Structures are given as structure tokens and as C-alpha cells.
Amino acid sequence: MKLTLNVWRQKDARDPGRFVTYQAPDISPEMSFLEMLDVVNERLIAKGEEPIAFDHDCREGICGQCGVVINGSPHGPRRRTTSCQLHMRTFQDGDTLTLEPFRADAFPVVKDLIIDRSAFDRIIASGGFISATIGGAQDANSLPVPKENADLAMDAAACIGCGACVAACPNASAMLFTAAKVSQLGLLPQGQPERMDRVRKMVAQMDAEGFGSCTNHGECEAVCPKGIPLGNIARLNRDYLRATLSWGRRLPGAAGGGPG
Amino acid sequence: MDLRSSIPDGPLEKKWDRHRFEMKLVNPANKRKFTVIVVGSGLAGAGAAASLGELGYNVKSFCYQDSPRRAHSIAAQGGINASKNYRNDGDSVYRLFYDTVKGGDFRSREGNVYRLAQVSGNIIDQCVALGVPFAREYGGLLDNRSFGGAQVSRTFYARGQTGQQLLLGAYQALERQVGAGKVEMFTRHEMQDLIVIDGHARGIVTRDLVTGEVRSHVADAVCLATGGYGNVFYLATYAKGCNATAIWRAYKKGAAFGNPCFTQIHPTCIPVTGDYQSKLTLMSESLRNDGRIWVPKKPADTRPPGDVPDAERDYYLERMYPSFGNLAPRDIASRAAKRVCDEGRGVGPGGKGVYLDFADAIQRLGRKSIEEKYGNLFEMYNRITDEDPYTVPMRIYPAMHYTMGGLWVDYNLMSTLPGLHVLGEANFSDHGANRLGASALMQGLADGYFIIPYTIGNYLASNKHGAVSADHPAVKDAEKAVAQRTQRLMDVRGTHSPTHFHRELGKVMWEHCGMARTEAGLKKALQRIPELRETFWNDVKVVGSGESLNQSLELAGRVADFLELGELMCLDALERRESCGGHFREEFQTPEGEALRDDEHFCHVAAWEYTGDGKKPTRNVEPLNFENVHLSVRSYK
Known part of the structure; x- marks a missing residue:
């Protein structure tokens, strides 16, 4: 050729x-x-x-x-x-x-074709984790997870953090990336205690990095090499709404219990 | 050279408990007074940096990629072993230990391997707590599958992306510490040298890959978790950037190199297609659970696979190893593939391939079930080859995949250079002469999460050093040496690119130090490699400048080190006059063509000591004692 x-x-x-x-x-x-x-x-x-x-x-x-x-x-x-x-x-x-x-x-x-994607690392560092200190975990099977939730969590967790979603978005939004992590951890029982705090912090960091807002174009899902579903963004929006409404007070309705 | 393994006395199952009690502790308030450097951000490195940060140490973490999440642990597909016995099929800590010692063909340390099996369960617990979405059953409990070299189902997995999920778990724990200010992260930084002061490792010199700035970082201890050196073969399943520079510079500063010739060739990779090929892609070993491996019985049979009737197919693994069949360990499956291809029965272009056929499994379980288990692997295969593995059998061939050898470490993961600790694939410790499937992830996380956090405390509490200033002569000398080396590479201004030399080295290594080795071949390689190295230093062409992002310069530096390491591997392979695990010397085989060990003369670790450029390194020996698993001929028949 x-x-x-x-x-x-x-x-x-x-x-x-x-x-x-x-x-x-x-x-x-x-x-x-x-x-x-x-x-x-x-x-x-x-x-x-x-x-x-x-x-x-x-x-x-x-x-x-x-x-x-x-x-x-x-x-x-x-x-x-x-x-x-x-x-x-x-x-x-x-x-x-x-x-x-x-x-x-x-x-x-x-x-040339090389970019700096460290903003993604900072979004994760702001709250994209479960604070489970090494060494203190209970037996893995003591916390059953419905297969459906485990599968949805895995669908979200398949994100490879390449940034194609941002490049394809007319607003240069990092919503799909952020939502994939919020969703994965929010679908698992282990992720409940920090669920509301996590979404607030990660969205705040995403904004601080200069990514645009999501206006539902769906270009991100179309170009995602791992096919991360747009539904994750809906999950983030739901959690974010709940988290902002409950700002500063305990959230009795949070799934799995625990403070918001 | 002091090669004491420091394995505690007493019964096997009590050694680690006893050691943990006997080790000194660093008071919680004092931990913040110590700085630890961790190089590499894979399972071992990210695990260590996160754990040490949580404990309160100041950690500086380095990786050459643009983010710690890219480390090549991410590419591991199949799974991670743990002796949970969730299947009720007779697994136990002792069985995992036994399988691993036997799988390694009796060339690993019993004490280390037992500890690995002991902490394997904690790893799964920890990963689940961190949110790793392992595969589950409808009841919500964790699912398992079986893997090569074991007769129990002890492998935990997350679709075909287990390494990715485990790494992202460790990466998130690491980023949490970055956010908390306990870990300082340096991305796009490559370690170029080790700083040694008064016989102790006290820091590293790095090159900032974006600006070219050479800078030193001092610390109280250094951990290398920089992975394996399989890219010495040029074509391998490693990421393109994987390199041996960190461990090689440490070797040249006094850390012994253990069993450099112990390399693993993985049986199920996509065959090579052309000269332009830049890497090889693995198809997970888990595929061997449902795929059947075969070649035509007749040599040079060019019929399409569907036209070869069952009676004219040779399912050679099932024939040769009836009790393990397609699940025979990797070294055995790889050599068997080579043998049938050498007989002229290989398939595909060039005859370097065997079929991995799912037709029976699809008939038995249905296409949907196969899709669920292996969908992403089938998709990957299709992208690369443009063939549909649901209807046409996959073609696979062995490829360079993992290095069991690495820097020698004691039970505390400390090298022969005090203060220098080596974790994960970068060390030599737990897999002997052959690694079993799903054991690499286990070892990486064991070292990072559960071993180094204890043993480094003991080192720091037992060795009180003063602070080192950035002006110390040893620091300045190391910086100067790095800058000079970069300049030297730039100044050659030859005619061939670094890739050219890398490819040439790879050909020599694959031909003479690959799946089968002979005295004559190794001697030829030992003559050829120094010649190639000399040509490199007189003829390499690096364009651009040293003061900016320069990928051709990065590669040149890595290739220069591979050109030295390759020679040591051949030397080790020559001196080990036996066959064991992945090290197969044609002169030493049974009448059936199996590896013939020589326990009388070679039941030991060869720890090579650097003695100066151009001088033959010294081969030191650490004897291996088997008190629990008796030395026997490994049989998978």
C-alpha cells in the first residue's frame, strides 16, 4: 500500500x-x-x-x-x-x-502526537478509590455481590483511561471517564460508605481541570475503544444530584447505609 | 559474596509468623522521617508505594509511562491464584505451595514459596475490598477457574482483564496516597542509575523524559519493581517500553543477578507475520481450558483445518500428557509445539503455528457461553488476524513472555546491596525455572502489599543512616555518569537506528537462547553479542537532542543495556549444564525428550556478580534445600 x-x-x-x-x-x-x-x-x-x-x-x-x-x-x-x-x-x-x-x-x-493526560490521574486522586487500607480486609466471600451488579461494575471498570472520549466530545468533557469510575465503585457494596463524597469530589476536580460539561452528544460512547456505556453518565448524574442535595448533612437514604 | 537467604528456622508453616515477630518495627511517629523510593508502578510497585504511604513513610514513586496506570501488569489476562478452597476441591496453602515448587522444577526456595501461598488468600480479600470486580456466580460469590499446571480451580479472574483490574485497584490505592500527600509521583521519568553510599543504596538518578533533565533523588531505601527483561528478545509479549535498565544499573553497582537464563516462553501467542512486527500478542492460557490443541498428523498438510478429519489430527498434548492434556505447564506445552513444528507439521504461513480449536467446546457449551468467557480475547484475535475464531481454529505459537530470573533477593526481598529491595518480576525469587499460570499477579501483589511493608521496616530500624545531601560526591558522580552516557549515545552519529540493533540482538537470543539451547549455539551467541555491541557503540544513530523528549534516545539507552544483559543470559545458560523448567539444554534430555535435571550439580541458584566491563562476571552459588517437597522428576503424564 x-x-x-x-x-x-x-x-x-x-x-x-x-x-x-x-x-x-x-x-x-x-x-x-x-x-x-x-x-x-x-x-x-x-x-x-x-x-x-x-x-x-x-x-x-x-x-x-x-x-x-x-x-x-x-x-x-x-x-x-x-x-x-x-x-x-x-x-x-x-x-x-x-x-x-x-x-x-x-x-x-x-x-507531536503526545499529550499530557495527568488531569485524569488527579481526578482519580481526588476520590476515585475505596479507602480500604492494605491489610485490614475481611474474607472476600463475606460480601456477596449480585452477579448483575458485578457485571455492570466490570463493564464500567473496563475503561483504559485513553482520553478518546474527551477528544471526541464537542465540549471536551471528561464525563464518561469520571462516570465510569463513579459507577463501578458505586455499584459495589464496598463502595457505599464514600459514594456521595466520591462523586462530589471527582466532579469538582473534573471541573477544576478545565474539562467541559456534558450535554449528551454521545460522541464519547461512539469512539470509546472499550465501549463504556453512556448509562454510566446517568448513574453519575443521579448520584451527583443526591450528593449535592445532601451536602453537609447525613444522607439517610444512601444505598447500603453509611454517611453521605 | 554473601548469599544468605535469611529464611528463618523452624517448621515451614511457622517461618513467616516467626519472622514477622522477630523483625524490628519503626515507631508510627518515626515513619515520616524516612523516605523510600519505589521505581515502577505495576502490581508490585504500585502495591508497595500505596502500602508504604499508608504506613506513614514518605514515598517517591517513579514510572516511565505517562501514568502509573499504564504499567504492563495491566495486560495480564487470565487470573490470579489463591488457595481459598472456595470450590471444595481439595485446595490448601500446602497444595498451592507444592504445585508452585513442582511447577518451578525445584529451582525456587521452599520458604519463599510457602509464604507466597500463605498470603495468596489475603490478596483476594484486599482486592475485593478495593473494589476489584472479580467474576461472580449468580449467588453473588466469587467464581474460579482452573489454569495450567494445577488440578484444582483456584484462579480468580475478571473476564479476560484480570491484570487490568488488579492494577487499577492498586493504582487507585496509590492515587489515594498521592492525594493525601504521602506519595510523590514522578511520571515520564526513567531511572538511569543507582546511588550507593557507604555500601548502601541511597537513591537514584533519573532522566525526565519530557525535558531531558537529569536529576538525583536521595532516600533511606530503594525498591525496584521494574518488571522483567524479556524485551531482550525484541519480539515478546511485553509492552514496548519494558526494559532492564534499572536492574542492570543496580547489577553494575553490586547487586547480584539470579538465574538470568530462566525465561518463560508462553505457548499460546499469535504467530509472527512479518519483519515489521513490533511485538507479539498473548492469547490467555485460560483458553486452554476449552480449546483443544492440534496439528495434522501428516507433515506439510496444507488443507484448511475444517477439511482435516478428526482421525487425521494429532491432539498431541492430550496424547503425550493424558492426565493434564491441554493444561500441561507452559514450558512443556511450548516445547511440544516447537517439536511438532520442527517435524514439519506446523500450520499457517511459514509453518510456525498450531491450532487452538474451540469447535468441540462451542458444540458442548454453546457459542454464548464461550463468548461470555472469552469474548474479548476472540475479538482481539480477530482484530489482529482478521480471522473468526468462532468458526476457524486460532493459530498460536510460543513467544517470549516472562522472566523468572532477576536480581537476587533474600527472604526480606533485599538484594546483595543493602537497602536495595527488588519486588515482583524484577527479582528472581519464587518461580524457579518455570512459572505456573496466574502466579505472576499473585507474586507481584504479595511482594507489594504484604511483604515489603514488613521487611523494609526491619531494614530501616536496623540501619540508622545520616541524611545525604544532594551535593554528596557519590550523588554528583552518578549524575555526571548519566549525562556522559547520554552524550556518548548522541555523539556516535552512526548509520543504523537503535531498533535495528535491538532486532538483531533479538534474533540471536531467540535462535540460541530461546526454547532450546545447545553448548555450540550459546558459544556462538557469546561471540556474536559482543560484536553486535561494539558495532552499536560505533554505528548507532540517535537523532534529535538530549534536552527534550526523544524516544529514539530512550530506546538507544535501553538497547545498550540489553546488549550487555543478553550476554549474561547466554553465559548463565551455558554454565547450567542441565535442563530444568523453561531452560532446556538439548544435551540434557530423557529418551522421551523431557527435561533432564541434574540435582547433584545444579540444585542451586546462580547469582552473578559484576566484576567490571569486559571482565567475566563471577558465578556465585546459593544451594537450594528441599526439606518438605522431595526432589522428583516432574511428571504431567
Whole structure:
């Protein structure tokens, strides 16, 4: 295959950046998209030019570190597929691909296609956990969880934190990411004691990071490589409403009991 | 070299309790006076950083990725073992211990393995408390499945993403401590050297991968949880960034390297397709519970799999190992696959593949049930190969997957360099010469959550050091050495990229130090690797600058270390004149082609000691004593 690539090149966070066009001949359809970039980079190095910087690590669709906007779509045209799992057979010989980083104010560009997603870590640090100090846990089977809830929690927990949801959202909202964690922990009995506190803190942090609000476009779910369902956002909204109404007082109705 | 394992006396089941009582404690009010560095943020590293932060220590945690949640523990699919006996099928701490010692082909320490089995149940309890959504049954209790090398169902799992869920649990516990100000997190930082002062590990030198800044961090103790070194083979199931730099620099500063040749080749990976290939993808071992492995009986049979009648198929694992069948341990299943392919009976392009067939299971259980169990794995296979495993059997082939070897540690997880602790896959300790499925996650979390929090306290309470200033000559020297090395790599200005050398090294390692090893082959590799290393230092081409984000420079530094480590692995494989577990020397096999151990001469750990560049390292020996499980020939027939 022969491809034309328009690639976003940006030296560092201060550089305004620009598109540069590269020709990519002799690409095998069996290559993964990142292997195609490897080949292009090897050719650039041979010419003494700086290779295109892009993030990646596991290359099996689970670590969440890769992420390129390909022709306007985060992670490219194939549904439920990360950039690293996308294969070149998805494209046609002669195609032109425009490659950009995931764009959002809260995700500043570090270099070329690499962005800074540390805002996601700070959202988790604000409350995306269960405070179970290591060593003090009871027997695992003493807390039965209905299979349905366990499955829904797992559906939400499958999020890989890649940020495609933010890149696809016209508001650059991080709702799907935040809601997936709020939902997972809120569906489990272990997560009840901190449930209301958690949603308040995580939403506050999300706002502080400069992510936009959710206006139900649903683009996030459409591009999510793990298919995290939009229903998680509804769960977050329900919890958030309850948590804000109960601000500063105990919440008698909180599922599973415990203070709000 | 002092290779005392520090395993306490007394009966096996009392050793850890006794040790915990005998170890010194750090007063709660004094813990905040100590700083501990943790490098790596996988199960062992994130687990350790979170636990130590909770205890009150000041922790500095480092990872090379953009977030600690990316560490490669995340890619583990199948599950985690624990001797809960929830299935009522005869499991116990002793049975998990026994299976692990036997599975490791009698090359691990009894005391360590018993402790691992003892804490395995606590790990499950802790993970559930942290909100890990393990698979459950309709009654709400935890589900289990069986895994290679065991005849009980003791593996807990979260769909095909167990590693991800366990890691996210540990990551969240870690971020909670970051939020509480007890852990300072450094992402996109790579450890480049270890700072040793008066014979004790006192800090590390890092390179900020975004700005290129070289900086030192001092502490009272250092923990390395940087994972395995399988990327020395270039093609492996590891993440692209996984590297040996941290443990290699520690080795060169005096930490012994244990059993470097003990590597695990995983039997069920997607076969290689072309030269551009950058990594190999694992298909979870759990698939062997329902998939049947076969090749055609006739060599060079090019018929599509559906056209080969049952009578003309060789279900070779079921034939050779009737009691374990498709669930034979990884080393045995891998070698069997190699053998049938070497006989010309392999399938797919190049003949390097065997079928993993689900047709019987789909007929027996229905497609829906298979989808529920393995849906995400089937999807992944389809994305990579463009084939539908529900209708066409998967093609699989063994690939480099895990390293049992690593830095030598004692019972306290401390290396031969006082103050330097090594956790998880980075150490050599618990898996002997072959790791059983679902044991890596168990060991990572055991080390991080339940062992290091105790043993590091004992070290800190027993070794009172003064503060080290950032101007200490040892600190300045280490910083200078790192900066010089970076400059040296930039200055070569050769003609070939770091990837070129990495790939070449990988070919040498796979051919001569892979699934089957011979004296002649290893000697050839020991000649070839130093040549390749010399070419590298005269011909590598790194573009860009050292003062900014430069992925080609990062890779060059890692490849330079692999080019040294690969040689040590071959040397260790050459000197270990026996076959055991994943280490198969063709000269030492039974008439049936099974591994032939030599307990008289090699029932020991080889701990290699660095003696200077260009000099042969010293091979020290820690004898292994088996007081509970008697040395026997491992049989899975």
C-alpha cells in the first residue's frame, strides 16, 4: 500500500505546531497502524530527520497510552479499537490520513502526537478509590455481590483511561471517564460508605481541570475503544444530584447505609 | 559474596509468623522521617508505594509511562491464584505451595514459596475490598477457574482483564496516597542509575523524559519493581517500553543477578507475520481450558483445518500428557509445539503455528457461553488476524513472555546491596525455572502489599543512616555518569537506528537462547553479542537532542543495556549444564525428550556478580534445600 500522511508536528508545548506531509510507500496491510508509524519513523531516522513522537506501550489495546486522531476520529475509523490494534487493512491503497493528537484544553500537547493526560490521574486522586487500607480486609466471600451488579461494575471498570472520549466530545468533557469510575465503585457494596463524597469530589476536580460539561452528544460512547456505556453518565448524574442535595448533612437514604 | 537467604528456622508453616515477630518495627511517629523510593508502578510497585504511604513513610514513586496506570501488569489476562478452597476441591496453602515448587522444577526456595501461598488468600480479600470486580456466580460469590499446571480451580479472574483490574485497584490505592500527600509521583521519568553510599543504596538518578533533565533523588531505601527483561528478545509479549535498565544499573553497582537464563516462553501467542512486527500478542492460557490443541498428523498438510478429519489430527498434548492434556505447564506445552513444528507439521504461513480449536467446546457449551468467557480475547484475535475464531481454529505459537530470573533477593526481598529491595518480576525469587499460570499477579501483589511493608521496616530500624545531601560526591558522580552516557549515545552519529540493533540482538537470543539451547549455539551467541555491541557503540544513530523528549534516545539507552544483559543470559545458560523448567539444554534430555535435571550439580541458584566491563562476571552459588517437597522428576503424564 502507498499512503500520504498529514502529521501534526509540534516541537514542545510552546511551539504553535503545524501539519507536515509525508509519503508512506510499501506499507503492508497486515501491519498495525503503529507499526506503520514505526516504519515511517525508521525511514525518517535514516534521513537524519526527527521521528514522529507518539505515545504507546502495551500495543495490545489495554494500557491506554496510545491515541491518535485519524481523519478526525480518535483512534481511527474502526469501532471499539485502540490506535495500536487498528490494522492497515482497514485503509485503502492511496488513502490520505490526517494524524493529530487528542485535542482538549485539559490535555496540553507535549510533542507531536503526545499529550499530557495527568488531569485524569488527579481526578482519580481526588476520590476515585475505596479507602480500604492494605491489610485490614475481611474474607472476600463475606460480601456477596449480585452477579448483575458485578457485571455492570466490570463493564464500567473496563475503561483504559485513553482520553478518546474527551477528544471526541464537542465540549471536551471528561464525563464518561469520571462516570465510569463513579459507577463501578458505586455499584459495589464496598463502595457505599464514600459514594456521595466520591462523586462530589471527582466532579469538582473534573471541573477544576478545565474539562467541559456534558450535554449528551454521545460522541464519547461512539469512539470509546472499550465501549463504556453512556448509562454510566446517568448513574453519575443521579448520584451527583443526591450528593449535592445532601451536602453537609447525613444522607439517610444512601444505598447500603453509611454517611453521605 | 554473601548469599544468605535469611529464611528463618523452624517448621515451614511457622517461618513467616516467626519472622514477622522477630523483625524490628519503626515507631508510627518515626515513619515520616524516612523516605523510600519505589521505581515502577505495576502490581508490585504500585502495591508497595500505596502500602508504604499508608504506613506513614514518605514515598517517591517513579514510572516511565505517562501514568502509573499504564504499567504492563495491566495486560495480564487470565487470573490470579489463591488457595481459598472456595470450590471444595481439595485446595490448601500446602497444595498451592507444592504445585508452585513442582511447577518451578525445584529451582525456587521452599520458604519463599510457602509464604507466597500463605498470603495468596489475603490478596483476594484486599482486592475485593478495593473494589476489584472479580467474576461472580449468580449467588453473588466469587467464581474460579482452573489454569495450567494445577488440578484444582483456584484462579480468580475478571473476564479476560484480570491484570487490568488488579492494577487499577492498586493504582487507585496509590492515587489515594498521592492525594493525601504521602506519595510523590514522578511520571515520564526513567531511572538511569543507582546511588550507593557507604555500601548502601541511597537513591537514584533519573532522566525526565519530557525535558531531558537529569536529576538525583536521595532516600533511606530503594525498591525496584521494574518488571522483567524479556524485551531482550525484541519480539515478546511485553509492552514496548519494558526494559532492564534499572536492574542492570543496580547489577553494575553490586547487586547480584539470579538465574538470568530462566525465561518463560508462553505457548499460546499469535504467530509472527512479518519483519515489521513490533511485538507479539498473548492469547490467555485460560483458553486452554476449552480449546483443544492440534496439528495434522501428516507433515506439510496444507488443507484448511475444517477439511482435516478428526482421525487425521494429532491432539498431541492430550496424547503425550493424558492426565493434564491441554493444561500441561507452559514450558512443556511450548516445547511440544516447537517439536511438532520442527517435524514439519506446523500450520499457517511459514509453518510456525498450531491450532487452538474451540469447535468441540462451542458444540458442548454453546457459542454464548464461550463468548461470555472469552469474548474479548476472540475479538482481539480477530482484530489482529482478521480471522473468526468462532468458526476457524486460532493459530498460536510460543513467544517470549516472562522472566523468572532477576536480581537476587533474600527472604526480606533485599538484594546483595543493602537497602536495595527488588519486588515482583524484577527479582528472581519464587518461580524457579518455570512459572505456573496466574502466579505472576499473585507474586507481584504479595511482594507489594504484604511483604515489603514488613521487611523494609526491619531494614530501616536496623540501619540508622545520616541524611545525604544532594551535593554528596557519590550523588554528583552518578549524575555526571548519566549525562556522559547520554552524550556518548548522541555523539556516535552512526548509520543504523537503535531498533535495528535491538532486532538483531533479538534474533540471536531467540535462535540460541530461546526454547532450546545447545553448548555450540550459546558459544556462538557469546561471540556474536559482543560484536553486535561494539558495532552499536560505533554505528548507532540517535537523532534529535538530549534536552527534550526523544524516544529514539530512550530506546538507544535501553538497547545498550540489553546488549550487555543478553550476554549474561547466554553465559548463565551455558554454565547450567542441565535442563530444568523453561531452560532446556538439548544435551540434557530423557529418551522421551523431557527435561533432564541434574540435582547433584545444579540444585542451586546462580547469582552473578559484576566484576567490571569486559571482565567475566563471577558465578556465585546459593544451594537450594528441599526439606518438605522431595526432589522428583516432574511428571504431567
